Amino acid sequence: MPLETPARIVRELARHGYNAEREAVTLIAGAADPGTTLARAVEHAGPDAFRVTAADVRAVLDADANATDAAVSDPTPTDAESATQASNASASQASNASASRTSNPSTSTATSADTTTATETTGPPETGGSWNGRNPDRSLRSLEIENDMTGQSTGTGEYGDFVKVFKDRYEKLSRQLRGRVNHRPAEAIQSMSGGSDAAMVGLVNDIRSTASGHWLVELEDTTGTFPCLVMKDREFASAVDELLMDECIAVEGTLSGDAGIMFVDSMYSPDVPRTYKPNTADRDVQAALISDVHVGSQEFMAEAWHRFTDWLHTQEAERVEYLLVAGDMVEGVGVYPNQDEELDIVDIYDQYEQFAEHLKEVPGDIEIVMIPGNHDAVRLAEPQPGFDDRLRDIMDVHDARIVSNPSMVTLEGVKVLMYHGVSLDEVIAELPAESASYDEPHKAMYQLLKKRHVAPQYGGHTRLAPEEKDYLVMEEVPDIFHTGHVHKLGWGKYHNVLAVNSGCWQSQTDFQKSVNIDPDSGYAPIVDLDTLDMTVRKFA
Known part of the structure; x- marks a missing residue:
């Protein structure tokens, strides 16, 4: 043998x-x-x-x-x-x-794999001499999970549940905006006299253009709604093109003579502070970020996966101590029309059994964290709880941690927001191409960071579940924002937050051909947690 x-x-x-x-x-x-x-x-x-x-x-x-x-x-x-x-x-x-x-x-191929450097700084060169492997000191590691709602779901789908989740969203995001404006509730503004200065924090309830080309944005808070007019010649008018329904913003301006509308002078999003200083690890350690493995598909790239796991066993990868998988471990069943014609494994549990076999190739001392995606066997509505006990038992390789989508994972002080990324489709469809596109998925991620919510728009293609609280709000600023879903590789920094969409491990399917999607397959972004510099390795 x-x-x-x-x-x-x-x-x-x-x-x-x-x-x-x-x-x-x-x-x-x-x-x-x-x-x-x-x-x-x-x-x-x-x-x-x-x-x-x-x-x-x-x-x-x-x-x-x-x-x-x-x-x-x-x-x-x-x-x-x-x-x-x-x-x-x-x-x-x-x-x-x-x-x-x-x-x-x-x-x-793994050790000679093509390498795209995400920043000018890369890891130190491999030293010469024999290598006897490594036995990392696990006492130096720390891994904490926040915002995991697995087992915490309370929503029943009643109207009152939806009211609760939107109230919670408003309260969390409005707190981040009230320090910037002298906020007053909608009902208080309605009682003010014409010509008064006013400011309001609210969720976007409606956006429409006037006959003259101006923008009318209706905001809603817990007391009511109020219309706000953004004149087309204002320098921030283009920002209206980037608004999504149900996101939270703040405006300030002057009331009209009859006090029936506010003429907007400035507009704010919760956003990431421009001066944000990310956390870093105290030692030289790395994390591999991957997503969309799609085991069970005829197009699953098994050889590329083997080259990746081969590389993880080399000296060059000895500093990789964490592996974060951002959803879609398997291809699933019945996710899109005629999917069964493209399946290599037709039983969903057999797909997870095979994924677990592939996961065994990963070195046993690497800490693994996984969240579900829209192809996985969990509910489609977000937030998605982690897998049920049967699937957890199948995927218990290396004691992998399985948490909800989204979740905040803290690795040695570095906060990584893991989100599968279904809402990226909606962001890309709704916003101008220069603000969000499939070719540059990280720019769509910038929009979510700006809005401080991973899926702000309700009622579109992204299914949202009513819960006691809104688990999709970014209450804390992440140091790394990791998504997948769109099968495109993209990365960049937004106000010092590293945004990474990690591509996939599946070659182009017939369905993707029909919608003109050319996937970026077989890539593994590797992040230095002590510097947040990143190198992308290609194994396909």
């Missing part, structure tokens, strides 16, 4: 029902006969063990070394000659194994 790469060793161990420590995999890969060493390490671990450890492998290697020493010390000429021959054979096998790991095109 040839075992040229660590990922193949991991797959073979998984076939036997074992996970493995990264150092154990490295020791097996470097052995003279990896296949024999793996089999003996499994035997040493025993049938009741869950993981093959470095200690199991060392015990096997030490036993081989002792046997060789004994053979060499035996004075019998024939035995000594045999020992020499065995030693030469072992050296030859080790050399051949090393050559296969470096010359096999299917395995060398």
Whole structure:
């Protein structure tokens, strides 16, 4: 059994029902006969063990070394000659194994993968000399989850539930705006005299243009509605083109003579402060950001995935200690018309079983966090709770953490907002092309950061669930905003927040061809958590 790469060793161990420590995999890969060493390490671990450890492998290697020493010390000429021959054979096998790991095109792509540098700063070059793997100090790690609503859903779909969620949205976002304007409720403004200065914070209830080309924006708060007129010649008039229904804004201006309308002089969004200073980790550690794996699709790129997991086992990737998956682990069933014709695996549970097998290829010491997406077997309405117990049991590889969509994940002090990204379709459809497009998905993400809400518009294509509170509000500014869904790669910084849409692991489907979507497949953005610099690696 040839075992040229660590990922193949991991797959073979998984076939036997074992996970493995990264150092154990490295020791097996470097052995003279990896296949024999793996089999003996499994035997040493025993049938009741869950993981093959470095200690199991060392015990096997030490036993081989002792046997060789004994053979060499035996004075019998024939035995000594045999020992020499065995030693030469072992050296030859080790050399051949090393050559296969470096010359096999299917395995060398990971280490020679195309690299697109997201900023001028990249990780330090790989140092020379032999590499014995690493056993990271897990005591240095910290991983916290906020805003996970799994198991917290209380909505019944009644009218009162919708009122609660919009009231909560208004209260949270209006607090971020009241410091900028001298806010008064709609009913108080209605009782003011004409010509008075006024200011209001509200949700956008309606937007329409007048016959003269001006904009009439109706705002709503908890006391009522009030119309606000934005003149077309005002310098901020173009910002009206970027407004979405139900987002929260603040305006200030002057009431008309009859006090029936406000002439807007300035307009504000909750936004990320321009002076925002992101948090960074205290040590040199990295996180890999991926999404939209789509296992079960005929177009799932298994070889690209294998090259990615192969690379994770290399010295170049030793600083990668976190893997964040932003939804759509599987292709799902019945997501779009005639999808069954493009499925390689037709049963949804079998899709997750296969995804779990692929996840076993990831080094066992990497912390994994996953959220669901619109192709996953959860409700479509957002926020989406994490998976049910049956699916969690299937995907329990490496004790992966499965949380809701969206969730705030804090890695060693760095706040990462994970959101699958269904609302990006709506943002791109509603806003001008220069503000949001599929070719530059990070610009659509900038709009969500500006609005401080991952899915502000209700009643469109993005399904929103009524809950006791609005889990989709960005109460805290994230340091990294990670999305997927649109199958396009894009990244950039908005007021020092790193926005990353991480592409996909699925080649173009017939459905995507019909709607002219050319996916960015087989990419893995790698973020340095101590600097928030990013490198994008391509494995397809």
